[in-house]
Amino acid sequence: MLTREFFARCVHAVARELIGVELLVDGVGGRIVETEAYDHEDPAAHGYRGRTERNASMFGPPGHAYVYRSYGIHWCVNFVCEGEGVASAVLIRALEPTSGIDEMRRRRGLDDERLLCAGPGRLCQALAITHEHDGLPLDRPPFALEEAREEPALVAGPRIGLSRAVEQPWRYGLAGSRFLSRPLRSA
DNA sequence: CACAGGATATACT
DNA sequence: GTATATCCTGTGA
Numbered sequence: 001m002l003t004r005e006f007f008a009r010c011v012h013a014v015a016r017e018l019i020g021v022e023l024l025v026d027g028v029g030g031r032i033v034e035t036e037a038y039d040h041e042d043p044a045a046h047g048y049r050g051r052t053e054r055n056a057s058m059f060g061p062p063g064h065a066y067v068y069r070s071y072g073i074h075w076c077v078n079f080v081c082e083g084e085g086v087a088s089a090v091l092i093r094a095l096e097p098t099s100g101i102d103e104m105r106r107r108r109g110l111d112d113e114r115l116l117c118a119g120p121g122r123l124c125q126a127l128a129i130t131h132e133h134d135g136l137p138l139d140r141p142p143f144a145l146e147e148a149r150e151e152p153a154l155v156a157g158p159r160i161g162l163s164r165a166v167e168q169p170w171r172y173g174l175a176g177s178r179f180l181s182r183p184l185r186s187a
Numbered sequence: 188c189a190c191a192g193g194a195t196a197t198a199c200t
Numbered sequence: 201g202t203a204t205a206t207c208c209t210g211t212g213a
Contacts, residue, residue: 036207044207046196054195071208072193078207091207121208161207181208 002138002145004063011081011088012037012170018079018090019174020148025127026141028100030117031148033174034093034181036159038078040086043164047087057135058087065143067124067134074121077129079138093160093171094118096179097126119181157184 002021007014015037023029038045046055046068057066058080066078066089078089095117097104104116104126117123124130138145153175158166160182173184 038207046207049197052196068207069194071206072195074208076207093207119208159207163205 002063002147004061004137004139007062007079007081007138008083009081011039011090014079014081015090015170016154016172018092019154019172020150020152022098022144022146022148023092023095023127024099024144024146025129025133027144028103029127029144030095030098030179031174032092032094033096033177033179034184035172036091036093037088037170037172038091039088040082042088042168044159044162045087045089047089051087055087058089059085060135063138065129065133065136065138067129067131069131070121075124075130076120077124077133091120092123093120094173094177094179094181095123095126096174096177114178118179122181155184 015035018032018035021032023032047058051059061084062080064080066080067075070076078091080089082088097116108116108126116126155173155175156169157171159171173180
């Protein structure tokens, strides 16, 4: 189980080390294969311009969830890092399904295992993550995080869907995974 | 490939 | 107040 201390560090280190970690919500989930880092000095980060009602939990203690609504439709989940009052977080972008796959299929209304969690909005739907999970601690139910058994092979690349700070290679993925939201080439 | 869908935030008038 | 952009996905050309 990952502790609060794991998250109370540089957001880029946490984003890399989360690859291969198993994330379960009420027993449903899989291995994290894709993340993106957003530090407090990043103009693309929600917390960059200060605290608002929506991003309040990004300013809370590390080791907690920050869930926000994206494009008015989808939910996206982040893990808060570094320290309280420092708005940095890791966006969880894709999972390789391992547990509760039939439950995820039912929630997503879709059979294709590759598409169950391949994207931040998709994985929230598959794990039933909503605003009710915003601000919850990650070290107790319904969340469960188990460290990777082996050192995963990492690749890095530019982040997705941004217009600011596009060039920073702060998207991390598991090399060769077919469950990535989009292919990740080079390092 | 294009584009609708529609909450939240910011940048204007 | 209105306009525009956004950490995206499903659908239909």
